[in-house]
Amino acid sequence: MSSSTKNKNLLFWRYLALPAVFLIVTLLGGMRLSVESGAFLFLPPTLFNLVLAVLLVAVIVRGKLLLIGEWFSAEFSVLKNCANGLVLLTIFSGSVQVINCLLPEKGLAFGLTAFFLLWTLWTNLFAELEAKKMLRSLAALLGFAFVFKYVFLASLVSAANGGGGEESWMRKLAESLFEKVSLGLLEIPEFSGATGYVAFFTVLLYGAGLIFLYSVASAASVSKERPEDGSASVSSETTS
């Protein structure tokens, strides 16, 4: 592949594909489907979602997926700084909405998940992070939060509301363990089963967005390290 084609591909991924992916995550992150009618419900992010998203983005920056110096510079044109700023904004909004998607809406479940997410992100912030390890760590964190909310809690809530059927082991477990001592764990709204599929797609897409970000960052740094190839770095102004 010629250097100019590579450069065009990089620009496409960085300026069009990445924001599109994170904008789709932004759209779907707050989307739920009503259990009665299947109607769309769009839940806006809470203040706590924003706080967690700031930490998540800080971890991404610490993991060197985002090198701020490559995104903003006084040497860049206004257009380039604006375009980069908007791409970063989509990454932040995607992070806000993926947190919105994974945090239970209220009750003890919200408190538990929020505490553990806050704890993990806060401790990660002070660790020596490497991009690949950080991606694996985030995949494990988001995957666990997804399973907790959409598999474990959703089954418990469904069972507690009588949706589990007579033979459901989850129902029996819920009845025996949580009938009187749930401490508000099950006090979360019940959504249609399709909400879990939407959330699964959203989390997967967010992960894909981070992998794209990693690929773009790696490719950009490789092309920057090899100026003898004649390829223009994404962060340089040569093509503009």
Added chain:
Amino acid sequence: MNEKTIQILSVLLVLAFGGAIVWIYAKQPQNLQEVVSKAAVSTGTYGIDEAEFKRGLEFFRQDNFSAAREYFVRADPEKRDAKVQFYAAYSFYRQGFGRVYDDDALFKQGLEAINTSLALKPDLKINDDENLKMKTPQELKTELQNGLEVTVEDFNPMKLTRERK
């Protein structure tokens, strides 16, 4: 495409798509049809579905008011047309009308619909429908309000002879 063009496209993409997302979260459409109708209202291109409205009128004239209202809702999902809302209110009136007593629940819904119609077009007058005895939203509103009030007149035996308008 050079870098500058791609960056301009990127800015446009983020602003347009981001704006659409903010709009969706603000308007809270409940299904894809509502997304389309609310978007039409926002862009000023909203119009009622005349075919559905005509079907609703047919049911209205056959005294099948529930079915008529279903078609009125389909014709004007955003409740932006005074005439459709007038007919919807009229259907509540006719269905709720009773010689002995009126159905308060239906009359209340009728009052809501007629208030919407009045807010949209206070000077509305239906001249092309001989079937209607009340031609303006004001007349219909008065009739609905009278039906909801309990007065001495309600105990007048002559009330049994009154006709539905």
